[in-house]
Amino acid sequence: MDVDDAPSTPGKWKMEKPHHRHHPRLLLPRWHHSYPVSKLVFWSFFALALFLALFLLSPRSSAPTRIPDSFASSSTSSGVRRAALQMAPWGGPAWEKRVRSSARVRRNPGGASVLVTGAAGFVGMHVAAALKRRGDGVLGLDNFNGYYDPSLKRARQALLDRAGVFVVEGDINDGALLRKLFDVVPFTHVVHLAAQAGVRHALVDPASYVHSNVAGLVSVLEAAKAADPQPAIVWASSSSVYGLNSRVPFSEVDRTDRPASLYAATKKAGEEIAHVYNHIYGLSITGLRFFTVYGPWGRPDMAYFFFTRDILRGKPVSIFEGPDHATVARDFTYIDDIVKGCLAALDHAGKSTGSGGKKRGPAPLRIYNLGNTSPVPVTKLVSILERLLKVKAVKKFVKMPRNGDVQFTHANITFAQKELGYRPTTGLHTGLKKFVRWYLEYYSISLSKNDSKGRSTSS
Numbered sequence: 001m002d003v004d005d006a007p008s009t010p011g012k013w014k015m016e017k018p019h020h021r022h023h024p025r026l027l028l029p030r031w032h033h034s035y036p037v038s039k040l041v042f043w044s045f046f047a048l049a050l051f052l053a054l055f056l057l058s059p060r061s062s063a064p065t066r067i068p069d070s071f072a073s074s075s076t077s078s079g080v081r082r083a084a085l086q087m088a089p090w091g092g093p094a095w096e097k098r099v100r101s102s103a104r105v106r107r108n109p110g111g112a113s114v115l116v117t118g119a120a121g122f123v124g125m126h127v128a129a130a131l132k133r134r135g136d137g138v139l140g141l142d143n144f145n146g147y148y149d150p151s152l153k154r155a156r157q158a159l160l161d162r163a164g165v166f167v168v169e170g171d172i173n174d175g176a177l178l179r180k181l182f183d184v185v186p187f188t189h190v191v192h193l194a195a196q197a198g199v200r201h202a203l204v205d206p207a208s209y210v211h212s213n214v215a216g217l218v219s220v221l222e223a224a225k226a227a228d229p230q231p232a233i234v235w236a237s238s239s240s241v242y243g244l245n246s247r248v249p250f251s252e253v254d255r256t257d258r259p260a261s262l263y264a265a266t267k268k269a270g271e272e273i274a275h276v277y278n279h280i281y282g283l284s285i286t287g288l289r290f291f292t293v294y295g296p297w298g299r300p301d302m303a304y305f306f307f308t309r310d311i312l313r314g315k316p317v318s319i320f321e322g323p324d325h326a327t328v329a330r331d332f333t334y335i336d337d338i339v340k341g342c343l344a345a346l347d348h349a350g351k352s353t354g355s356g357g358k359k360r361g362p363a364p365l366r367i368y369n370l371g372n373t374s375p376v377p378v379t380k381l382v383s384i385l386e387r388l389l390k391v392k393a394v395k396k397f398v399k400m401p402r403n404g405d406v407q408f409t410h411a412n413i414t415f416a417q418k419e420l421g422y423r424p425t426t427g428l429h430t431g432l433k434k435f436v437r438w439y440l441e442y443y444s445i446s447l448s449k450n451d452s453k454g455r456s457t458s459s
């Protein structure tokens with residue numbers, strides 16, 4: 001019985017037998033005609049030959065999934081794994097000497113020796129530079145992955161290098177590397193900022209969020225709990241954990257059990273994991289819920305950044321709208337305010353009580369909102385950029401896609417104010433002015449009068 005005639009299982013979709021079979025001319029081996037072989041054996045061999053041919057002809061690397069054009073290069077988890085495999089070698093006396101020198105405390109008393117993960121990232125670079133400026137010892141760690149243009153990360157690394165901060169190229173999931181760093185340096189603190197960021201990208205590369213934000217956090221906490229002395233941990237959670245929470249402004253006592261994106265869920269998971277490592281090992285852990293951080297040296301995957309690029313190029317910007325054309329707003333928070341919040345959290349962190357993986361007593365476990373407490377509609381963001389760039393934006397109003405985005409965020413910072421002395425001072429217009437100044441200089445773009453057609457002079 002021809003395999004094609006087999007009746008399909010009742011109820012399943014039954015493929016109509018095609019009236020004619022149009023096969024490309026198959027160059028069948030001659031033996032096909034000369035030996036009596038059953039059709040099943042023949043088709044099995046044919047399928048095997050076809051599979052082998054396709055396998056041998058397929059490109060070696062997995063075709064990168066489609067990455068939004070705001071990203072410079074693919075960031076599939078295989079991309080991240082590939083980057084991890086290409087990590088620069090670490091270890092050896094010269095390397096250890098650089099690590100020790102970078103992490104050495106230069107202000108006493110009260111100086112800290114800090115491991116900053118994600119140090120070549122946007123917030124990481126600013127925090128590492130600020131700690132170094134005030135005399136703390138700082139060692140950076142970053143995997144320089146391809147989530148966005150690694151050359152921007154290399155430029156941040158060069159800036160830190162000039163400030164005396166060594167950024168080790170490595171992945172937070174590399175337990176051996178983390179153990180080595182804690183062997184070489186008795187860190188007093190870890191500021192854990194390495195993460196797969198970006199709410200919408202979680203639809204494109206979900207594995208990278210688990211790899212970096214869950215497995216990566218556990219790897220860092222495992223190294224910290226085993227260290228002797230144990231450092232205190234300050235780490236980046238996210239305003240996105242408030243998800244579908246409708247009480248505004250968002251307070252740390254509000255529900256965070258309805259995340260709207262995988263990104264938010266991995267950050268929420270991180271907050272629960274922090275509770276475990278505090279409870280079992282006595283690690284002092286402070287989580288900071290950042291609210292849409294922006295500023296010079298920012299992330300090209302964020303709206304304020306790629307809106308600037310597209311406005312200068314005369315390309316349309318898609319402005320999301322909620323139901324019934326409701327505005328979408330964010331509590332945009334300038335990087336300098338976030339840095340102040342991070343350093344205040346570090347200074348108020350309280351000590352871990354354990355050592356070598358043994359808890360000696362209770363340790364602080366806290367969460368703080370770091371926002372600006374004044375949400376601004378995205379439409380306003382665009383109009384400020386138009387004025388600063390002296391170019392009219394080409395605006396497209398689109399319904400906010402169901403991609404994990406939320407309609408608004410608004411931070412209640414009462415706890416951070418009271419316990420950390422956190423007070424944001426930079427409004428969106430001032431902050432964007434500083435960002436635009438950096439952007440034009442970094443991409444060497446000049447806004448000349450006769451160039452009002454929105455084309456930037458850069459390529």
Ligand SMILES: O=C(O)[C@H]1O[C@H](OP(=O)(O)OP(=O)(O)OC[C@H]2O[C@@H](n3ccc(=O)[nH]c3=O)[C@H](O)[C@@H]2O)[C@H](O)[C@@H](O)[C@@H]1O
Pocket residue numbers: 197198199237238239240289290291292293301302303304318319320321328329330378400405406407409
């Ligand atoms: O607050 C946070 O914790 C989060 O802030 C940002 O996430 P998001 O606020 O979505 O920032 P953008 O992606 O820059 O979007 C800013 C606003 O522009 C809107 N948007 C974004 C993209 C676009 O094409 N059009 C548009 O209107 C978004 O809906 C949002 O309201 C960061 O990307 C996250 O990593 C961070 O965790």
